[in-house]
Amino acid sequence: MTDPAVLLADVHARIAHAAKVAQRKTEEVTLIAVSKTHPAEAIAPLILAGQRTFGENRVQEAADKWPALRERHPGLELHLIGQLQSNKADEAAALFDCIHALDRPSLVTALAKAMDKAARQVPCFVQVNIGAEEQKGGCAIAELPALLAQARDAALPVIGLMCVPPAGIEAAPFFALLDKLAADHGLAGRSMGMSGDFEVAVMMGATHVRVGSALFGARG
Template structure:
């Protein structure tokens, strides 16, 4: 695991790699959000990045985020929290109360639960519809063929659809899957693309990612 004094250097290095790739792709680095995936890492491991000025963080589980982030947000109130893991419908209200973005909207029942929670609370976090881009049965995300209907359901429910999200198959080359997600997004009038992780975020930036989710390259390998 990365030591506290190394974290700001790792952050700067990853930001520089994003900026370099963005220049090659004729994009603006400011249009790409780096989500520091802080899942499984304790609050004291996250704080050095907050002190260094980073504000976008990703968590997999609502319960873990609830344990860590209220105190951190008191000290850093402009932090933006992204829920990037699979979300159970019975956790929708807690997710809406906690998150600024939800990256794994993948089924109509979750759309209904999130819409109900948003209407009740008045909070409307950004929503990314997860696509099972590699058609892998063990992964979450809606099937490509089911995406038009799910997007229509989400829009009819007035969910703030910010974009699409995917996790490509491993260990094969990610580029074709990122390119496919970008095409699907264009075809459906969606601009946000949550794609790319520690091993492939530069490829994702080249192919249009607006949000990259980087964990181990920042924090080191998890135990």
């Protein structure tokens, strides 16, 4: 098994190279280590190697793993990168430091109430269904202006857009489209790119890349 510190250094080097090619600064890109399905004992070596930002798909899984990890390792940041049910908004607002899955009006309402209740302003990305795929979550591109307006009216701290391009085809055009949409709406954040395409995403303007298998190996 490859040393997690070696895998982490390799991913950082690849991000740095892609940023250099794009004439960007490496520090403009946040690496989110996607720790979903991996137990605490698999996560701890990455923390010890210096990784501080992690991503989980499910509220319950994160609630089971992360309180103890954060107690042992202060200063960690936890991002929700999977779909969020409105009835889990209270837990999400209390547990996560950033939410990448804001995608519908009902969730805007639920998160606004949850953040008031938790007395926390949790930064959010609006997830865009960038490939117009029926099976995928995310706000339709045509509905994005209305959802952003609703989120702003609700005082939700929307900091950017997030996408998962269609599988099996070139991701670059979809990343370019998300970059343009974010710019058009005055948003600085672009959460895009995973293990197979994060270098392309960095070259297309990603501010957050969500990398799992390149750091952890295959999911459990």
